Amino acid sequence: MEDERAVPDDPDDKTAGRGREYRAPELAEAAGITVRTLRFYRERGLLPPPRRAGRIAWYDDRHLARLHTVAALLERGHTLGGIAELLAAFESGRRDVGELLGLREPFAVPWAEETRVRLTPGELADHFAGQVTPENLAASLDMGYLAVDGEEIVHISRRLLDASAELVRDGVPLSAVLEAGRRVRVQADALAETFTALVRQHLADGEALSSELERLWPLARTVIEAEVSLALARRVRAEVSAPRSRTDG
Template structure:
């Protein structure tokens, strides 16, 4: 097993391409975790280096240090990836691992501390060390597409919250029906049928709504 690399302050600053003074400032602002102490010597590791590179990337994208500090606080208060994804549970969704700067690129200018906190609260995002995990590739891509079409990310997240509550009710309904009445009680095998019902009903409901809505 490869031994974890550690750096003194001067070594870490050189590796990250910053000055020792800047590194000390970041540490005092809480932008990086405290180092491991061995007597009077502070030791930093690869996670500290990754965080410094993330800070540099976010600064290049126009984020302020105050904004980065708020984002770091939100990430550190977020739930662990295992808690959100429910390791070992079956799922049709594919999680996506992202760096903070990659997430910022997905939703350019809209990854605010408020939106990040909402996404963490809803369980769309989780943390895994220095990485972020989005629970669903499909939801990530659709959310990014809506933002590109001009829908604010905050509105997308609020819509997701409302859809979540209805989806929970629908899931409870179909699991109860299929468990009670299917021949073998294998709910997972019949999931596509439940999804088809919901998709068809949503499509017809949108048709009805659009017919009632006068053209702009």
């Protein structure tokens, strides 16, 4: 039986460059589950094997992300057996992931000028250099970036797809891109509400609101793009002019 007791960190641990690692009790605590549940998930094939050093099993942030994905899918009504099948299907490249998730209908795009992109699972993986993990797939589905239509995956926006893929090619992990997108969406929703409230208060309400928003949204986009451009310029100037700490070689 493996030793899953928490012990003090070893300052000479040669795994320091691998990112955060957890023993089983630490991983279970971070995921909000018990060690017994963690073992059960492993037995059901929901977690990849841990790295072993002697009798100690070491987990990392990928295992924590997988546990968060399992929790999210359980909240959406999936069974553990269904989740295991979903993860196995995606990792083996099967094309029926959408059926397993219960997502068969393509989403409707509003009148905003975004072009949907249809991709095979292989093409999606090629865009993101092997970073289309089950965790990143689940996050993209939850955010509405992706949906499944038959044997194809549909991305909601060509511009978002291209920008995300370029960031990944430049070295930003896809998980970090998705998290940034989640934070940007919060701000974007607030901007949209500001514009909608402005139109509702001063120009139209009720049935006329939709038509007025459609007519005036290019003005809102112009203001938002200008303000974001100015904000980025201010940030660049601040970064350039900020004093930098120097360490003697």
